[in-house]
């Protein structure tokens with residue numbers, strides 16, 4: 618079975634990250650809190666360039682607050698899958714589908730630096746090994762807390778599960794609302810974007826895929 622072949626409901630012609638890169642994103646050379654002063658200076662400049670008075674009382678601490686907030690929104694850069702899994706991979710003779718659904722997700726659109734959020738559902742067919750259940754949500758956190766596009770986020774989650782437990786198949790469905798489409802631009806308040814990645818039996822076997830999708834309803 619070729620888990621490397623991917624089926625995705627949206628076509629992506631410009632995938633830049635190799636799987637290895639997905640799991641081993643280079644860390645910033647400094648501990649993240651040491652980035653606060655420079656990030657705060659950048660935010661001070663942004664506020665100033667918006668025509669605001671950076672010395673007025675309400676804005677005095679804003680650059681530093683914004684820097685800390687952005688570091689939180691992107692804390693996934695500081696984590697690796699190996700760390701968050703913490704060896705919570707268990708030998709288990711269970712070969713029926715495992716689904717963790719409606720995992721909340723908050724991310725930052727890499728095109729506009731505004732949030733997108735929604736929910737992630739993950740299913741897999743174990744192959745002698747299962748993941749600690751919370752670890753599925755932790756994998757979602759690692760990849761969503763970065764500058765992202767929804768399609769890449771979806772693939773990275775699926776690939777990480779393949780790498781971790783080599784299951785017979787994985788399906789990931791992400792439903793997202795993008796503030797760049799709500800609060801600006803086309804301003805479509807109710808639009809939602811659904812992306813999916815199906816690997817292994819979820820890709821090759823229609824009944825497996827249908828079972829997964831029907832259990833998500």
Ligand SMILES: Nc1nc2c(ncn2[C@@H]2O[C@H](COP(=O)(O)OP(=O)(O)OP(=O)(O)O)[C@@H](O)[C@H]2O)c(=O)[nH]1
Pocket residue numbers: 726727728765766767768795797798801802803
């Ligand atoms: N495929 C994909 N596109 C995204 C995502 N987030 C934002 N975008 C899109 O990125 C595109 C950027 O298009 P540009 O024309 O360069 O930027 P823009 O002028 O701000 O585009 P508009 O949003 O149409 O006003 C827009 O179509 C966004 O909707 C995402 O997660 N996936």
Ligand SMILES: [Zn+2]
Pocket residue numbers: 726727728729730731795796797798
């Ligand atoms: Zn955007």
